[in-house]
Amino acid sequence: MNKNAILDLIEENVNKIKASHNPLKKASYVAVIEKLCEAYQEQLSAELINPSDSDKHIKVNTRLDRKEIN
Numbered sequence: 001m002n003k004n005a006i007l008d009l010i011e012e013n014v015n016k017i018k019a020s021h022n023p024l025k026k027a028s029y030v031a032v033i034e035k036l037c038e039a040y041q042e043q044l045s046a047e048l049i050n051p052s053d054s055d056k057h058i059k060v061n062t063r064l065d066r067k068e069i070n
Helices: 005-020 024-050
Strands: none
Touching: 005 024
């Protein structure tokens, strides 16, 4: 599950809390949001440990177009 999907689900459950008048359902939505936040935090931590190629810095001997400088 990607970060945007997790954020969308969090937003969806927040809207359910706002719309609901049942305290038990609200508590259930809060529990779901807590789990989604944990998943989001794990995803962010994984990205910090293993950044994607697009997040890595360009080598010093490489131009912006990725051609090596002699």
